[in-house]
Amino acid sequence: xxxxxxxxxxxxxxxxxxxxxxxxxxxxxxxxxxxxxxxxxxxxxxxxxxxxxxxxxxxxxxxxxxxxxxxxxxxxxxxxxxxxxxxxxxxxxxxxxxxxxxxxxxxxxx
Amino acid sequence: xxxxxxxxxxxxxxxxxxxxxxxxxxxxxxxxxxxxxxxxxxxxxxxxxxxxxxxxxxxxxxxxxxxxxxxxxxxxxxxxxxxxxxxxxxxxxxxxxxxxxxxxxxxxxxxxxxxxxxxxxxxxxxxxxxxxxxxxxxxxxxxxxxxxxx
Numbered sequence: 001x002x003x004x005x006x007x008x009x010x011x012x013x014x015x016x017x018x019x020x021x022x023x024x025x026x027x028x029x030x031x032x033x034x035x036x037x038x039x040x041x042x043x044x045x046x047x048x049x050x051x052x053x054x055x056x057x058x059x060x061x062x063x064x065x066x067x068x069x070x071x072x073x074x075x076x077x078x079x080x081x082x083x084x085x086x087x088x089x090x091x092x093x094x095x096x097x098x099x100x101x102x103x104x105x106x107x108x109x110x
Numbered sequence: 111x112x113x114x115x116x117x118x119x120x121x122x123x124x125x126x127x128x129x130x131x132x133x134x135x136x137x138x139x140x141x142x143x144x145x146x147x148x149x150x151x152x153x154x155x156x157x158x159x160x161x162x163x164x165x166x167x168x169x170x171x172x173x174x175x176x177x178x179x180x181x182x183x184x185x186x187x188x189x190x191x192x193x194x195x196x197x198x199x200x201x202x203x204x205x206x207x208x209x210x211x212x213x214x215x216x217x218x219x220x221x222x223x224x225x226x227x228x229x230x231x232x233x234x235x236x237x238x239x240x241x242x243x244x245x246x247x248x249x250x251x252x253x254x255x256x257x258x259x260x
Contacts (some may be wrong), residue, residue, distance in 0.1 A: 023134055027123070041252055042245075045216040049244045051204050052220025056240075058197035058199040076194060077201055084205045093205075097198040102191035 068109040076101035122146075123197075129157045136164040162204060215255065219247050 005013070030036060062070040079095035087093070122145055123133055141164050150159035151239040155219070208257060223243040 020135070021135055027130075027134055038252075039127070041256065042248065043246050045255060046244075048207055048213045048216035049220030049223075049248065051200055051207060052217050052222075053237075053240055053244065054200045054222045055197070055204050056224035056228060057132065057223060057237065058200055060228055060236070072191075073194075073197070078165060080198055080201050081205060084202055084208075090202050090206070092194060093202045094198040097201070098195045101194040101198070105191040106188055 003064055072104040072109050074102060126157050126160060129161050133160055133164050136168040138167055140170075141167045215251075216248065220244055223247065 030039060059070075059073055062073050064070050076097050079100050080093050082095040083096060084090075115248065121129055126133055144163050144167075145160060150156050205218065208214060225238040227240040227243060230236070231239050
């Protein structure tokens with residue numbers, strides 16, 4: 001899909017606005033006062049839930065009912081898990097996992 | 111992705127004065143990670159320390175994004191599946207958090223709520239319901255979570 005310059009500009013402007021709002025909002029809502037225990041609690045647990053949400057978000061388009069039944073994703077993620085438990089090298093796991101997935105969708109599950 | 115509204119950085123940026131607006135503006139994931147895990151060496155001004163971490167990471171982002179844009183324009187190959195790099199990144203972060211043996215419950219809550227909302231609301235409408243579900247469950251289970259030291 002080709003975008004017109006106006007559309008491109010509008011998308012960048014909205015993303016910028018969203019980023020700036022989310023970045024400044026906590027500081028505006030909670031100015032230099034003593035910390036709020038509820039926010040402290042959320043700060044300690046939300047990052048973990050958020051990554052779970054992001055993993056599901058990335059896989060939202062996977063169709064388990066039709067061929068290839070999510071097999072490329074399942075294979076690549078299993079590969080990443082094994083590699084990451086074995087080597088604990090984030091760049092290696094991400095790079096090799098992506099290459100495995102690209103090979104799978106380009107040559108195996110066409 | 112901006113889940114930085116943690117007390118950690120609200121505390122860290124206390125008393126940074128005139129540096130504060132830029133520190134907030136330039137706060138990317140990488141800067142957040144570094145600031146959370148390091149303290150300035152002895153004799154180094156804390157505000158300048160935070161400022162340069164933010165400025166350098168900001169600069170790297172701009173520079174490398176520009177290089178990436180140019181390379182993407184010049185080099186062409188079959189990129190089908192390349193977007194899996196983001197999935198791989200989140201999976202690796204997830205595994206890293208899982209291995210730390212702590213906070214597995216919030217991770218499970220995140221995946222379970224999102225998967226359930228995806229099944230109910232479909233792929234274009236499940237993010238907001240998922241966030242509400244996660245926030246609700248984390249809020250009602252706060253006492254239990256806190257007492258378990260999660």
